[in-house]
Amino acid sequence: MGPVRYRILGTTQAIRDDGTAVPVGGARLRALLTVLALRPGRTVPAAVLVDEVWGAEPPADAPGALQALIGRLRRALGSGAIASADGGYRLTAAPDDIDLFRFERLTGDGARAHADGNAAKAADLLDDALALWHGPALADLPDRTAEAARWDARQLDARRTRLAARLALGLADTVLPELTALCDAHPLDEPLQALRLRALRDAGRPAEALAAYDHVRRDLVDRLGADPGP
Structure with missing residues (x-):
């Protein structure tokens, strides 16, 4: 073989x-x-x-x-x-024969490209990384909870960075549906919420951005007893 x-x-x-x-x-x-x-x-x-x-x-x-x-x-x-x-x-x-480790390599390269201001390269690398996922990480591992949670968090990081790169490329309208769904799933994730507010603003919807910010602020106060960070 x-x-x-x-x-x-x-x-x-x-x-x-x-x-x-x-x-x-x-x-x-x-x-x-x-x-x-x-x-x-x-x-x-x-x-x-x-x-x-x-x-x-x-x-x-x-x-x-x-x-x-x-x-x-x-x-x-x-x-x-x-x-x-x-x-x-x-x-x-x-x-590199294992999809998980290719994902790790590609996400690292994508994050560095984003940090260097190369949004197009970052988006391409992170697209390739995220395309490697075909379901929950380590689905066949009997006791997968702790190890899978770590990789699920890495996937969310990659999605967040890819969305930021696409936003930097002027694709606010394109990223809003995914951002909205992620924000609904992770209401206390401030970086995600901030990306959605930026996307609404960049898409020419400032009134919705302000209303969304007020909702996020109240949600964080109710759940955590704290206002959003700067």
């Missing part, structure tokens, strides 16, 4: 170079691939794999069950995809 790329920003998938998916059936198998893909090229101790794949209910013969699962994953991906070393296993992939 040729090179494989992995998706974990959504349901866990393995994708060949030609775009076809490698069948990775079964919740446990996808969970195992997710745990390994979170640490590409690094050996993950067997005990960590058992803990993250089975959680509080490991099988009676956990080492044997893990070996059986590794065998199934090797048959699906190719024998060289999973290496054994030092009491554990590693996915023989580079970080």
